[in-house]
Amino acid sequence: MLARVSRLGLHALRRATAPGQNPLASRRQQAEAVTSHLNHFGKTFFCSNTNATSNARSSEISVTFIDKDGEEKLVKVPIGMSMLEAAHENDIELEGACEGSLACSTCHVIVTDVDYYNKLEDPVDEENDMLDLAFGLTETSRLGCQVIASPELDGMRLALPSATRNFAVDGYVAKSH
Ligand code: FES
Numbered sequence: 001m002l003a004r005v006s007r008l009g010l011h012a013l014r015r016a017t018a019p020g021q022n023p024l025a026s027r028r029q030q031a032e033a034v035t036s037h038l039n040h041f042g043k044t045f046f047c048s049n050t051n052a053t054s055n056a057r058s059s060e061i062s063v064t065f066i067d068k069d070g071e072e073k074l075v076k077v078p079i080g081m082s083m084l085e086a087a088h089e090n091d092i093e094l095e096g097a098c099e100g101s102l103a104c105s106t107c108h109v110i111v112t113d114v115d116y117y118n119k120l121e122d123p124v125d126e127e128n129d130m131l132d133l134a135f136g137l138t139e140t141s142r143l144g145c146q147v148i149a150s151p152e153l154d155g156m157r158l159a160l161p162s163a164t165r166n167f168a169v170d171g172y173v174a175k176s177h
Contacts (some may be wrong), residue, residue: 111140
């Protein structure tokens with residue numbers, strides 16, 4: 001790429017110093033011509049590169065919620081939004097009684113794939129305390145208000161507890177809310 005930039009700069013320089021140019025203005029013209037060409041090249045190259053990057057890193061991820069009846073709903077969640085907020089925005093029945101202040105366990109969700117669970121930030125002590133009170137606690141349980149959308153969570157599936165008997169630990173049967 002640098003070789004190409006150099007060639008473009010040289011080309012611009014030659015055009016700026018072609019016969020018939022005013023010698024007094026030539027230095028300034030040379031600089032402007034080179035800058036103009038390099039700017040154009042830079043915009044073309046780097047903008048297309050940036051577009052490719054932004055396409056690869058979407059501002060939303062796909063998350064599937066599985067309700068208590070086993071029905072699945074695929075939703076788009078903006079990066080930075082909690083799963084509790086995403087559920088509420090998409091009419092998914094995830095209570096969230098304390099509105100994300102870590103004072104309840106009604107936003108309990110179960111990450112169905114341990115690989116995704118392992119990508120999450122570790123829960124803070126307050127979250128663990130609340131999870132201990134949750135119905136149907138499993139090895140991959142989290143509080144939905146503490147799970148924040150990030151690019152690596154694209155494709156994650158979250159089950160709501162009352163539909164998660166298959167995930168219950170040691171035969172524990174989750175109770176309906
Ligand atoms: Fe209460 Fe998440 S909404 S802890």
